[in-house]
Amino acid sequence: MRILxxxxxxxxxxxxxxxxxxxSDIDGPNSGRNLAGTMLRDRVATxxxxxxxxxxxxxxxxxxxxxxxxxxYVSVQSDEPTYGNTTMIxxxxxxxxxxxxxxxxxxxxxxxxxxxxxxx
Numbered sequence: 001m002r003i004l005x006x007x008x009x010x011x012x013x014x015x016x017x018x019x020x021x022x023x024s025d026i027d028g029p030n031s032g033r034n035l036a037g038t039m040l041r042d043r044v045a046t047x048x049x050x051x052x053x054x055x056x057x058x059x060x061x062x063x064x065x066x067x068x069x070x071x072x073y074v075s076v077q078s079d080e081p082t083y084g085n086t087t088m089i090x091x092x093x094x095x096x097x098x099x100x101x102x103x104x105x106x107x108x109x110x111x112x113x114x115x116x117x118x119x120x
Contacts, residue, residue, distance in 0.1 A: 025043045049117070050090075089120040091120060
């Protein structure tokens with residue numbers, strides 16, 4: 001599977017087993033159980049969410065990634081199991097990352113890099 005944000009491929013940034021895809025149903029006001037206990041569905045939309053964990057990244061790599069996910073909305077192209085090859089408008093929030101190491105003669109490494117991409 002490949003993921004491109006505004007045309008930039010971030011697939012190599014993703015850790016082994018670092019992608020979780022969730023499909024969420026958005027239910028309308030008529031959803032819920034009636035007095036007989038029967039579930040009534042009023043699905044008005046279906047949205048995807050990608051929870052991404054990255055491999056340890058060098059400072060320059062995390063700067064590229066942060067610039068890609070900083071805009072309010074981004075265009076995300078992916079080839080995932082629900083829709084296949086598709087392009088969606090998504091947003092990212094609550095991004096986290098931790099300083100790992102700064103070795104002499106090398107640049108910084110950051111790890112535990114996590115962020116969501118949520119369909120608009």
